[in-house]
Amino acid sequence: MCGITGLFDTRGVRNFERATLQRMNDAQFHRGPDAGDLHLEPGVGLGHRRLSIIDLATGQQPLFNEDGSVVVVFNGEIYNYQELVPELQALGHVFRTHSDTEVIVHAWESWGAECVQRFRGMFAFALWDRNQQSFFIARDRLGVKPLFYALLDDGTLVFGSELKTLLAHGGLRRELDPLAVEEYFALGYVAEPRCIFRQARKLEAGHTLLLRRGQPLPAPKPYWDLRFTLQRRVGLEEACAELDARLKESVRLRMIADVPLGAFLSGGVDSSAVVAHMAGLSQSPVNTCSMAFADPAYNEAEFARMVAERYHTNHHVDMVDSEDFGLVDTLARLYDEPYADSSAIPTYRVCQLARTHVKVALSGDGGDETFGGYRRYRMHLMEERMRRALPQGLRGPMFGLLARMYPKADWAPRVLRAKTTFEGMSRSAVQAYFHSLAQLRQPQRDQIFSDALKRELGGYSAEAVFERHARKAGTDDPLALIQYIDLKTWLIDDINTKVDRASMAHGLEVREPLMDHELVEWCASLPSALKISGQEGKHFFKKALEPRLPHDVLYRPKMGFSVPLARWLRGPLRQRVRDSLLGGAMAATGWFNARAIGQLIAQHESGAGDHSRALWTLLMFDAFLRNVAGVGAASEVRGLDLAPA
Incomplete structure (x- = not known):
């Protein structure tokens, strides 16, 4: 796990200044505090910060092939590298290290751009081939590792693991993309490939970009997509047995390390499943790390303890203060783009705890998306059954009227006693799913956006992100469709972003057995009925784990990794909300309606409404403006300060 950055002259062979590349590399020092180096030649500059995990003695980067004509910088892990080494040796390649990085240069020499098809892991890398x-x-396929890039006005392509490395170059225009602002306020993040700065982009998950000097910048090329075939005909018992074997293999691959290794253990099904398999594969007790919350409404520590005791792990617990809201500015500097998931706070803390005991931690991320665990999936399926029973011409006007008339609908079934459900019933399946997930729904965004921003948007809605992915999903199965959308949006742009930045802030590598692409592909071949049965999500996943985990861990209500936002915003953060959202950087943009925001604040403070999600989203955008965009502050990019604000 590392940080990569660099420069490529698309027009010629200018000599880049070493000081510029050094500055870019230093901006991501936290990603690789163990070592760092640069490579410069005419028209090319590559930088690398190393977090040493495998081959501690000889795995330094940038790394070259035998004659020095191919050089790579790499962030991540190729879990099947040991299988590829003998195959590449048989093709005539000579290995000088025992690192997975060297597999990449030789795989490129043998297979070209198709080399990525052979890699099983999480990765982002940049490679220069002088001869070609x-x-x-x-x-990587599921976007575990990030990669930002931008084509500057002078023809220089700049790239890096984090946006701050591009900003450190000095040539990136800090012009905000209004469409990215719309996506942020709708989704809580900026959806790839868009970036908050108009000139920059994210390389999408499962994509490559091949450039040749003197040629225009091409469009990124996809090399992988997930197909929900749902055609594998297996019974519950057979599916459970195969899942157990596949999960064991995925965990085993991710336990290869030359440094102390452990796992996050939240007390939920996914992390508990990973720990159970680790314990079965390890000769010594597994190191596990959990967060306890002072507020019992958010505390899962007891369930984590049950699993830790069952498998005799070396269990470490840290308490998150109920008033741990001092990370707002730290998170803004860490994430570079506005990011509104408040669970970034406990995630930051659990990574901080884990790094005091291990250098690599396995997580349970990806389980809900792969196995159908979210409560919203079950709600969507219930709505979808009703949507399909009524034609849109009847359903749209009828439920649209009910939504406007709510809350007086006592005659309706319990599932329909909600304005959100009525609104969802009046829409298409994709529109309804977007509406149910929206951080701020369209009416709220219309209220807080100024006329100036609305003109900039030109009618654009972030709903287009979901519609774009839905067109590529290749399925009309109600569950598979929204799983596909989540795997392309929420998993990559929220979950993976959160974990990558929080872990890298502390020099911790996090690995994700439930996001193994072969496991995900296999699961996508299974019927949806195995994933959700009645009101039970992750049906066959939980059944497979019954011999390994306590019943109370498997079948208790899902709690999530959240914080008491509503109380914070009415209490200790109350004055900051007023100061930040009604003036300063927010006002300086000219993109927001202060009167509408003031009404949200007043209603929340009085208890007339819970606008905590909206206010937190606004507060984090203000923190981004001040700490990253330079609005209302000095515009230069300063070194990342990871100390709590």
Whole structure:
């Protein structure tokens, strides 16, 4: 796990200044505090910060092939590298290290851009081939590792693991993209490939970009997509047995390390499943790390303890203060783009705890998306059954009227006693799913956006993100469709972003057995009825784990990793909300309606409404403006300060 950055002259062979590349590399020092180095030649500059995990003695980067004509910088892990080494040796390649990085340069020499098809892991890398005059960047299938890039006005392509490395170059225009602002306020993040700065982009998950000097910048090329075939005909018992074997293999691959290794243990099904398999594969007790919350409404520590005791782990617990809201500015500097998931706070803390005991931690991320665990999936399926029973011409006007008339609908079934449900019933399946997930729904965004921002948007809605992915999903199965959308949006842009930045802030590598692409592909081949049965999500996943985990861990209500936002915003953060959202950087943009925001604040403070999600989203946008965009502050990019604000 590392940080990569660099420069490529798309027009010629200018000599880049070493000081510029050094500054870019230093901006991501936290991603690789163990070592760092640069490579410069005419028209090319590559930088790397190393977090040493495998081959501690000889795995330094940038790393070259035998004759020095191919050089790579790499962030992540190729879990099947040991299988690829003998195959590449048989093709004539000579290995000088025992690192997975060297597999990449030789795989490129043998298979070219198709080399990514052979890699099983999480990765982002950049490679320069002097003989072919080719510059190649790639990102893993499920977007575990990030990669930002931008084509500057002078023809320089700049790239990096984090946006701050591009900003450190000095040539990136800090012009905000209004469409990205709309996506942020709708989704809580900026959806790839868009970036908050108009000139920059994210390389999408499962994509590569191949550049040749003197040629225009091409469009990124997809090399992988997930197909929900749902055609594998297996019974519950057979599916459970195969899942157990596949999960064991995925965990085993991610336990390869030359440094102390452990796991996050939240007390939920996913992390508990990972720990159970780790314990079965380990000769010594597994190191586990959990967060306890002072507020019992958010505390899962007891369930984590049950699993830790069952498998005799070396269990470490840290308490998150109920008033741990001092990370607002730290998170803004860490994430670079506005990011509204408040669970970033406990995630930051659990990574901080884990790093005091281990250098690599396995997580349970990806389980809900892969196995159908979210409560919203079950609600969507109930709504979808009703949507399909009524034609849109009847359903739209009828439920649209009910939504406007709510809350007086006592005659309706319990599932329909909600304004959100009525609104969802009046829409298409994709529109309804977007509406149910929206951080601020369209009416709220219309209220807080100024006329100036609305003109900039030109009618654009973030709903287009979901519609774009839905067109590519290749399925009309109600569950598979929204799983596909989540795997392309929420998982990559929220979950993976959160974990990558929080872990890298502390020099911790996090690995994700439930996001193994072969496991995900296999699960996508199974019927949806195995994933959700009645009101039970993750049906066959939980059944497979019954011999390994306590019943109370498997079948208790899902709690989530959240914080008491509503209380914070009415209490200790009350004055900051007023100061930040009604003036300063927010006002300086000219993009927000202060009167509408003031009404949200007043209603929340009085208890007339719970606008905590909206206010937190606004507060984090203000923190981004001040700490990253330079609005209302000095515009230069300063070194990342990871100390709590």
